[in-house]
Amino acid sequence: MNVNHYIGFDVHKKTVSYCVKTADGKIVEEGKLLATHDALRQWAGKRQEPWRGAMEATLFSGWIYDTLRPFAAELQMGHPALMKAIAASKKKNDKLDARKIADMVRCDLLPACYVAPVEIRELRRMLRYRNLVVGQATRMKNKMSGMLMEVGAEYSRRRLHGKQYFSELLDRLEEVPESVKDLLRLSRGAMETFETTQQQLLARLRRDSLLARRVILLESIRGVGEVTALTWALEVSDPHRFSSVARAVSYCGLTSALVSSADKQQRGPLSKQRNAHLQTVLVEAAKLAPRWNPQLAALHARELERGNRNRATLAVARKLVAYLLAVDKSGQPFEVRNPLVAETEAQEVA
Numbered sequence: 001m002n003v004n005h006y007i008g009f010d011v012h013k014k015t016v017s018y019c020v021k022t023a024d025g026k027i028v029e030e031g032k033l034l035a036t037h038d039a040l041r042q043w044a045g046k047r048q049e050p051w052r053g054a055m056e057a058t059l060f061s062g063w064i065y066d067t068l069r070p071f072a073a074e075l076q077m078g079h080p081a082l083m084k085a086i087a088a089s090k091k092k093n094d095k096l097d098a099r100k101i102a103d104m105v106r107c108d109l110l111p112a113c114y115v116a117p118v119e120i121r122e123l124r125r126m127l128r129y130r131n132l133v134v135g136q137a138t139r140m141k142n143k144m145s146g147m148l149m150e151v152g153a154e155y156s157r158r159r160l161h162g163k164q165y166f167s168e169l170l171d172r173l174e175e176v177p178e179s180v181k182d183l184l185r186l187s188r189g190a191m192e193t194f195e196t197t198q199q200q201l202l203a204r205l206r207r208d209s210l211l212a213r214r215v216i217l218l219e220s221i222r223g224v225g226e227v228t229a230l231t232w233a234l235e236v237s238d239p240h241r242f243s244s245v246a247r248a249v250s251y252c253g254l255t256s257a258l259v260s261s262a263d264k265q266q267r268g269p270l271s272k273q274r275n276a277h278l279q280t281v282l283v284e285a286a287k288l289a290p291r292w293n294p295q296l297a298a299l300h301a302r303e304l305e306r307g308n309r310n311r312a313t314l315a316v317a318r319k320l321v322a323y324l325l326a327v328d329k330s331g332q333p334f335e336v337r338n339p340l341v342a343e344t345e346a347q348e349v350a
Contacts (some may be wrong), residue, residue, distance in 0.1 A: 002050060003073050008101025009055035010094045010139060011064050016040065019098035020051070021106055030095065035060070037067055044071035054105045055079050057113055066118060078104070081255050082111035116237040119210060124234040128277060130201040137194035144187045161191070205230055220333035221323045223289030223296055231281040232324050239328040248325045249318050253279035286317035295336065296320070 010017040012035065019030040033039050050073045057077040067214055069075045078101065104110040141161055148155050153176055159165040161283060166188060170181055173198070205211060206226075211233055218229035242248040249255055253274025270279075290297040296316050303312035327334050 003052050004049040005047070005051040006106040007100050008098045008103070008105060009053060009068075009194075010097040010101065011055050011058060011061050012036070012094070014316040015094075016064065017094035017098045019095070019102045020100075021102045023106060025103065025106065027099070030098065032094070035064065037063075037190070040064065040067045041071075043179060044068050047071060051290050052076075052105050054101050054110050054112070056079055056083055056101070062121060076105070076110055076112040076245055077115050078113045079113040084187060114241055115236070120234060120237045123205060123208060123211065126201055127205060127206070127230055127234050130198045130205075131277065133194045133198045133201070137191050137198070138163040140187050140194065144184055144191075147180055147183060147187075151180055202230075214328065217327050217331065220318070220336075221293070221327060223291075223293035224285065224320065224324070228285045228320075229282055231278060232328070233340060235275050235278045236328070239325055242325060245322045245325055249321050251275055251278070252282055252321055254282065254314055254318050254321065268271055282317045282320055283313060286313045289316060289320060 004022065006021050006023070008019045008021075014035050016033045016035050017031070018033065020028040022028060033043055044067075052074045053068065053072050054076045055078065055141060057080055061077060065075060065077060083101075084106070101110075128129065145157065145160065148160075153173055155169055156165065160169070165185075170184065171286065173181065176314075206215075211230065214233045215226065215229045218224055218232060219226065236242075236248075236251075239248075242251065250271070251271075251274065252268055255271060257271040257301050286296075290300040296319060297317055300312050303315045306312075323334060
């Protein structure tokens with residue numbers, strides 16, 4: 001299909017500014033639309049020329065992208081950080097931003113980012129909400145411990161969140177204000193609600209046919225649990241978009257920032273340009289995986305000999321990414337490539 005128009009969209013919560021240009025950069029039309037499904041469909045349905053468009057990836061770009069995509073010959077999302085670097089200028093407003101995005105599309109300079117299918121994004125939203133709920137439950141647990149310490153109550157930290165022990169604890173607490181007991185009961189109720197909610201969300205994710213086989217394959221890697229497998233599958237979506245392990249490791253936020261100038265290179269802390277959800281889950285998994293996986297235990301031990309525990313954890317996390325990417329791309333259960341070498345390393349660690 002021959003594309004005659006190139007359209008840049010500057011999206012906001014309530015409005016969408018647009019600019020339509022031809023291949024030679026001439027402005028055909030520009031304006032502002034209400035950010036509603038009906039308004040966008042009505043506008044896009046009146047386009048008589050085939051068009052390519054783009055918008056910056058933001059919190060509310062997803063539904064706008066889904067609404068306009070059926071009407072476009074091609075529609076892309078741009079990477080926010082890279083677009084700001086390319087289009088930085090003194091003067092900035094919605095109209096100018098739409099024009100710049102249209103020029104990026106027209107000149108094929110748009111730093112496009114990957115857009116996952118709608119089904120994956122819906123499941124991803126559910127998993128991220130589950131992570132939020134787990135975080136709130138953890139805060140409730142910490143708050144309960146804090147309140148007991150504030151009033152000088154004696155309790156078992158290990159058993160505090162057991163239902164029977166908690167009930168017994170409230171009955172035998174002395175010299176503790178009733179207001180604190182009431183707050184403890186409220187906190188306990190909120191914690192149980194959060195726990196029930198996160199279990200229900202996990203159950204719904206388990207039943208999804210899109211994820212079932214992928215999760216089973218990913219869990220064939222010793223040390224990879226259900227939450228790690230789900231997070232990888234939903235945050236990565238299509239593993240084939242990574243041409244190498246290094247790119248996947250960078251996407252997961254497990255590489256340090258690099259500054260290179262005049263034949264000098266300097267490594268900084270871990271880069272902030274990453275998928276924060278994957279980074280968190282992989283680092284937490286890397287702390288526990290060596291207990292169950294002999295190969296990862298051997299790698300952790302070797303790195304630990306250098307005297308830095310954090311670097312050892314990062315090395316395990318990077319190796320986990322390599323394992324996850326290989327299994328996800330091949331569609332086959334994980335197998336140790338050199339069983340004899342792996343067994344020898346495991347014995348040395350033991």
